[in-house]
Amino acid sequence: MGTVVALAGQVGGAKLADGLYRLRGPDLSVIVNTGDDYQHLGLNFSPDLDTMLYVLAGVANPAAAWEPENETRAGHAMLKKLGGPDRPALGDKSLATALLRTHGLANERRLTEITLDFCRRLGVQARILPMSDDPVRTQVITDNGAVSYQEYFNEMQCGPAVRSMRYDGAADARLSDEVLEALHAPALEAVVICPANPFHVIRPILEVAGLRELLRARGVPVIAVTPIVGGKALKGSAGKMMTELGREPSARGAASEYLRLIDGFIIDRQDFALAESVRSLGMEVAVAQTVMRSPDERVALARAALDFARSIREKKAEEVQ
Amino acid sequence: MGTVVALAGQVGGAKLADGLYRLRGPDLSVIVNTGDDYQHLGLNFSPDLDTMLYVLAGVANPAAAWEPENETRAGHAMLKKLGGPDRPALGDKSLATALLRTHGLANERRLTEITLDFCRRLGVQARILPMSDDPVRTQVITDNGAVSYQEYFNEMQCGPAVRSMRYDGAADARLSDEVLEALHAPALEAVVICPANPFHVIRPILEVAGLRELLRARGVPVIAVTPIVGGKALKGSAGKMMTELGREPSARGAASEYLRLIDGFIIDRQDFALAESVRSLGMEVAVAQTVMRSPDERVALARAALDFARSIREKKAEEVQ
Numbered sequence: 255m256g257t258v259v260a261l262a263g264q265v266g267g268a269k270l271a272d273g274l275y276r277l278r279g280p281d282l283s284v285i286v287n288t289g290d291d292y293q294h295l296g297l298n299f300s301p302d303l304d305t306m307l308y309v310l311a312g313v314a315n316p317a318a319a320w321e322p323e324n325e326t327r328a329g330h331a332m333l334k335k336l337g338g339p340d341r342p343a344l345g346d347k348s349l350a351t352a353l354l355r356t357h358g359l360a361n362e363r364r365l366t367e368i369t370l371d372f373c374r375r376l377g378v379q380a381r382i383l384p385m386s387d388d389p390v391r392t393q394v395i396t397d398n399g400a401v402s403y404q405e406y407f408n409e410m411q412c413g414p415a416v417r418s419m420r421y422d423g424a425a426d427a428r429l430s431d432e433v434l435e436a437l438h439a440p441a442l443e444a445v446v447i448c449p450a451n452p453f454h455v456i457r458p459i460l461e462v463a464g465l466r467e468l469l470r471a472r473g474v475p476v477i478a479v480t481p482i483v484g485g486k487a488l489k490g491s492a493g494k495m496m497t498e499l500g501r502e503p504s505a506r507g508a509a510s511e512y513l514r515l516i517d518g519f520i521i522d523r524q525d526f527a528l529a530e531s532v533r534s535l536g537m538e539v540a541v542a543q544t545v546m547r548s549p550d551e552r553v554a555l556a557r558a559a560l561d562f563a564r565s566i567r568e569k570k571a572e573e574v575q
Numbered sequence: 576m577g578t579v580v581a582l583a584g585q586v587g588g589a590k591l592a593d594g595l596y597r598l599r600g601p602d603l604s605v606i607v608n609t610g611d612d613y614q615h616l617g618l619n620f621s622p623d624l625d626t627m628l629y630v631l632a633g634v635a636n637p638a639a640a641w642e643p644e645n646e647t648r649a650g651h652a653m654l655k656k657l658g659g660p661d662r663p664a665l666g667d668k669s670l671a672t673a674l675l676r677t678h679g680l681a682n683e684r685r686l687t688e689i690t691l692d693f694c695r696r697l698g699v700q701a702r703i704l705p706m707s708d709d710p711v712r713t714q715v716i717t718d719n720g721a722v723s724y725q726e727y728f729n730e731m732q733c734g735p736a737v738r739s740m741r742y743d744g745a746a747d748a749r750l751s752d753e754v755l756e757a758l759h760a761p762a763l764e765a766v767v768i769c770p771a772n773p774f775h776v777i778r779p780i781l782e783v784a785g786l787r788e789l790l791r792a793r794g795v796p797v798i799a800v801t802p803i804v805g806g807k808a809l810k811g812s813a814g815k816m817m818t819e820l821g822r823e824p825s826a827r828g829a830a831s832e833y834l835r836l837i838d839g840f841i842i843d844r845q846d847f848a849l850a851e852s853v854r855s856l857g858m859e860v861a862v863a864q865t866v867m868r869s870p871d872e873r874v875a876l877a878r879a880a881l882d883f884a885r886s887i888r889e890k891k892a893e894e895v896q
Contacts, residue, residue: 295674295675295678296674296677296678296681297674322653324649325649326647326649326667328645328646328647328649328667328668328671329650329667329668329670329671329674330671331668332643332667332668332671332672333671333674333675335696335697336671336672336675336692336693336696336697337675337692337693337695337696338671338674338675346647346649346650346653346667346670347649347650347652347653349650349667349670349674350649350650350651350653350654350657350659351653351657353616353617353618353650353654353659353670354616354654354657354658354659356617357616357617360617371657371658372657372658374658375656375657375658376656376657
């Protein structure tokens with residue numbers, strides 16, 4: 255068996271990455287969105303990296319995977335008493351992660367090194383890799399101007415219509431040696447784009463200078479799993495955002511976001527009727543259960559994704575012969 | 576009734592300050608040692624300010640007044656899991672205080688403003704004032720070189736003999752406007768040096784450029800309460816330190832540290848036999864119960880201190896007439 259690279263962010267992405275991890279362990283590298291990283295009270299928060307870390311380490315809160323299980327908020331209560339900000343409601347353990355990250359960055363360690371160190375400490379054998387060590391900041395453009403996704407989601411509660419997205423810093427961000435190593439690995443057999451908001455989670459990764467080109471040139475199957483099931487996003491604001499951006503809020507709409515990048519797209523069973531229409535975009539299509547309600551369902555979808563990639567690889571090999 | 580200024584640090588100092596606060600409320604200003612302030616994981620800790628804040632706010636842990644009651648350590652457990660330092664064992668609430676302080680300092684607020692804001696937020700009507708907004712770092716000099724008190728106390732557990740003390744930065748530190756205002760207040764009736772290690776808690780305050788001279792010139796009674804009872808420090812390392820520094824580890828030895836600064840010295844009942852000997856140093860002497868085991872005993876000692884100061888003031892007034 256070869257190695258696998260996943261592109262992911264947020265909870266849905268972490269779930270499929272977890273399925274892949276349960277199948278492949280140390281042979282998995284996950285390139286994670288850092289476009290939503292932010293500073294709060296002088297600390298560096300990396301919500302998607304933390305979610306991935308906690309989920310793969312098996313210590314995530316099942317109801318809120320972006321924080322560790324049994325999270326407490328004693329520090330936050332004290333902060334508020336002392337006049338600190340009400341929101342976000344910082345968890346004590348989450349704060350510890352941010353504190354150690356911030357301290358590492360202040361001591362000139364790279365975000366990638368810090369994250370890999372966290373993986374080792376929590377016994378995660380997969381490699382969780384920030385998409386870049388350079389800062390990228392995703393901006394949601396509304397009629398009232400540009401805001402971070404954090405602000406759009408938490409403070410505006412996804413209210414204002416999204417006019418466009420901007421990925422500040424992406425054009426100047428460099429792929430880390432660790433990301434390059436994962437993508438150039440001779441044994442690489444598949445790249446899996448996990449189910450997540452295409453504009454807000456996956457695009458920032460793809461916008462890092464050189465990544466899209468590298469994926470196209472690499473020659474291994476790139477497949478994506480739909481974040482849209484039955485015309486709705488499973489979680490979050492993907493559906494609303496797609497509509498406002500003038501896209502069709504469907505599996506087909508999501509697939510079109512990855513045109514000329516992916517070889518195959520996995521749609522949900524509910525959407526089997528869309529298969530032909532997605533195939534007509536110029537990609538292979540597989541149908542699977544994409545809603546993951548249990549660890550077993552994460553593994554099943556991961557297996558479906560890897561099987562799909564293998565079938566594409568075999569087909570390509572046949573075509574060459 | 577006039578205003579009162581206390582000089583204090585650590586738990587013993589905070590106890591007497593609390594007694595004074597219970598008597599005088601907003602008419603009390605406490606100038607607090609910041610010579611033991613330190614950075615850890617990029618955060619600014621001010622142990623003596625925190626102790627004073629928690630004690631006066633009535634939220635201090637009775638067994639460990641340097642942290643809030645019902646302190647938890649969820650963040651510290653996570654820090655350790657992620658490879659962070661074992662010690663000090665950071666409390667979640669204590670961390671919040673340090674975090675907000677650090678954030679304020681990073682945003683160019685003065686330590687004094689931040690501390691007064693904390694006072695307001697926790698309903699403390701007295702003014703808790705850092706001895707200076709400029710950094711002073713007390714160094715304990717042992718045969719192996721200079722270390723911070725934090726290091727001497729926590730890591731060396733007060734093992735090595737103390738050869739001398741150094742107050743780095745004190746000569747360049749400026750008295751804040753708030754400290755000057757408290758000491759120049761027309762209604763000022765007494766300055767009370769609280770029971771605390773003279774070398775490690777009180778000297779750093781007195782070493783801030785201009786403070787000692789101002790106290791001498793101010794003309795209001797300056798009285799000190801012994802930190803040594805029956806030849807022993809009530810808490811901490813004052814006795815050991817005094818011996819190693821060639822001082823007599825007694826109330827008389829402690830009094831001599833304040834020669835030419837104080838008008839009166841309060842010794843404990845147990846040491847009543849030393850009264851004459853201390854008086855011969857050239858200061859008034861009062862005898863009181865200096866061990867404070869309850870809020871009532873804090874108030875009783877505070878009252879004794881203020882009564883003593885009044886008697887000295889009246890005596891001075893008579894001498895003038």
